[in-house]
Amino acid sequence: MTEAIATPRRSRLPVFLIVLLSFLTLGYVIWQMENSPSTDDAYVYADSIDVVPEVNGRIVELPVHDNQLVRKGDLLLRVDARPYQDALDQAKARLVTLDYQIALTQRSVNAQTYEAASAVAVIERARAQAKQANDTLQRLEKLLARGFVSVEAVDQARTLQRSTAAELNTAMLQAKRASAGISGVDALVAQRAEVEAQISIAELNLEFTEVRAPFDGRVASLRTTVGQFATANKAIFTLINSRHWYVVANFRETDLRDIKAGTPANLYLLGDTGKRFHGQVDSISFGVLPDDGGTVVEGLPRVQRSINWVRVSQRFPVKISVLDPDPELFRVGASAVAVLSPRETAENSK
Structure with a gap:
């Protein structure tokens, strides 16, 4: 009878251990989710x-191929530069011609200036002669009243006074005409500035016929070759910046409480799950487009937060900077897994 009672007690012990182990496992999983949030919704x-x-032109050189790794400053493509070189030469030749025109015009202006100065000197001489004739007439008129000079002498003096006055007026008119005839080179100098601007534009266009890599990267989506006519501002291919890689992981909003910039992360790529990469949170998105048909009322979106009576938490992208990427393994759009360690950030901030 005693053995029969002991046997059920022994059979309950494995069940108790299994239940206890399940609770411990569940507690560990919850603790892990609270302290190390993770997601496989990442890329x-x-x-x-x-x-x-x-610039527009036919591609005459394309020294890269699809998926090639290029370095900063490497030539990516070259457009036919002959039309732009001709435009530059033409603008430079026009500048030389304009400089000759300015020099010749300046000589003419100098001659006109000298003539105007000479006319001013003639005015001064005519003014002096007119003054002298006027003074002589006044003296003779006084002597005529006393009978010391003849009427004829006074008439001659009066005629001379009128003549010198007329010469003065003529000299003044000639001086005004000479001054108005000075043309100047301002218009040609303005044209010279315009030609210099054309030369700068032509030099810039000539420089634009070569496209070089602004950073180390990978060529992607190259679907053309030499001989294709390239249109300005129309993409030829894509260049992926291979210097900085990121993993964008979509975390539930309930996991974002302790996540902040600088939070450490462990990253895995599905292409080789045996390799672990280290990273840290760069930033957290502050907005997503609701995908459940939210409507906009007074400028603010109204988003239904429940589906079939079940409240669903939204996911927000967390941008993680990769600290030790493998250049041969990392590809844009590759699937990834991100595991964050917010507790390490809190401990380091203490």
């Missing part, structure tokens, strides 16, 4: 630019 990201020529 690799890198900044990229569209490689576009800034």
